[in-house]
Amino acid sequence: MPTRIPGTVAAPQTEVVDLLTLDYSYAHLPDRFFARLEPTPVVAPRLIRLNEKLARQLGFDPGALATPDGLEILAGNRVPENGEPIAMAYAGHQFGNFVPQLGDGRAILLGEIIDRDGARRDIQLKGAGRTPYTRGGDGRAALGPVLREYIVSEAMAALGIPTTRALAAVTTGETVWRETPLPGAILARVASSHIRVGTFQFFAARGDVDAIRSLADHVIGRHYPQSVDAANRYRALLDSIIARQAGLVAKWMLVGFIHGVMNTDNMSIAGETIDYGPCAFMDVYHPAAVYSSIDTMGRYAFGNQPRIAQWNLARLAETFLPLLADDEDAAVKEAQAAIGMFFARFETAYATGFRRKLGLFQPHAGDLTLAQDLLDCMGRNSADFALTFRGLCDATVSSEGDVSLRSLFDDPSALDDWVERWRHRLAEEGGDANARRVAMRAANPLFIPRNHLVEEVISAAVNNGDFRPFETLLAVLSAPHEDQPEFGRHALAPRPEQIVQQTFCGT
Ligand code: AMP
Ligand code: MG
Secondary structure, three states: OOOOOOOOOOOOOOOOEOOOOOEOOHHHOOHHHEEEOOOOOOOOOEEEEEOHHHHHHOOEOHHHHOOHHHHHHHOOOOOOOOOOOEEEOOOEEEOOEEEOOOOOOOEEEEEEEEOOOOOEEEEEEEOOOOOOOOOOOOOOEEHHHHHHHHHHHHHHHHOOOOEOEEEEEEEEEEEEEOOOEEEEEEEEEEEOOOOEHHHHHHHHOOOOHHHHHHHHHHHHHHHOHHHHHOOOHHHHHHHHHHHHHHHHHHHHHHHOEEOOOOOHHHOEOOOOEOOOOOOEEOOEOOOOOOOEOOOOOOOOOHHHHHHHHHHHHHHHHHHHHHHHOOOHHHHHHHHHHHHHOHHHHHHHHHHHHHHHHHOOOOOOOOHHHHHHHHHHHHHHOOOEHHHHHHHHHHHOOOHHHHHHHHOOOOOHHHHHHHHHHHHHHHHHHOOOHHHHHHHHHHHOOOOOOOHHHHHHHHHHHHHHOOOHHHHHHHHHHOOOOOOOHHHHHHHOOOOHHHOOOOEOOOO
């Protein structure tokens, strides 16, 4: 088989390609990295939605993808003639417990495409049938979780947060059984790659150092090519993965996103948000907020996410030990030094982002304290996360906006001291208030995929076959920082009877 070196700097597609001309760098890694198999066909696929903009960015002709032939591919009923579809092997720590074999139990990697920017991207079908890694499951996905992943991942992309993308969603015409019979669906997902912390763990658990090295080399070529030039390329790789992950989690913390299942198999080596299960955007801020029905101990609570990311990366660093140095003690020192950098990197990204949210452009020593004091006050007063920050944008121009901002707090006067300190700090900065307001609005979204809206969309689709609310919500979330007065309802916090207490992965 030809060896192809994957790279992020390949020539971009200039001509329109179709889903039948994919690339297969991962499928050319050693056989023990995956299982070769085709998706299991479905009886009556129907297109719910094609992401035309993304399709074009990938170099596809959206018109061709939407034809019956295109639909057959998106549903897994047809694979490219010389295609090399695979299910990837991986392991992972699930809620702290190591499972040596997980793998794509219901996802099939169709192949890769070099997009218009020259970046290599995976095309995967999630819900495409059983695989050798399926264990107890049915290999399928239900419509609700597919719509949820479509909405939230596209919302994240619009917010500028690295994420896997949704290329298309189809219904299968088949029933899947969860607690009740549900319509089946398949998500065509796009990722920089689907390599996870758990992919390295899979080989580490088997003592397969050759595989770890091959995987690391693949990751360097594909995601971190600059590491090649470092004196210790694997240490440089580890540092880069840690830096990207720290930056990613900082972005989550700045928009109130709770991943919900930060198992090591759900952490992407490329630094993208991946595997949207029981995830949630917080309404009311609280550091201990947990929505996931399966996270009974609150391990993946909002405020725990940076610590958990570091824990996961420590598990990754352990798998790197044989690569970091010949001598074990030296390798451990390298790993510890890399992991030790996580919080500094996280704080830098978080502080930079938080300053933007508060309209501060020049870094001051007390900025993180100012930010934390606001969060503490929000937590004590059940303030809505997104609306509080959006309210601050107007409050920067005049104190007229203070009334609606204060009304978000159980005790409106609780915020007064903080606002005074903030205004004092803004006065020190100088600058034009209107320009600041514009900049702040770009850092403080008005529209987030609130749980009650997502539930509303899913319920209309699953119970009534009505996909219009899905389309509307997607359109609103594609411009999260704009006012869109005609969709004011979608900006509101849930009324008490609308509050969603728990989210389910529904797998
Ligand atoms: P997740 O919780 O979605 O990250 O999945 C954890 C593991 O369970 C992965 O190995 C999945 O492939 C597998 N899995 C989840 N749902 C199913 C399903 N319906 N059928 C087969 N495998 C599944
Ligand atoms: Mg997963």
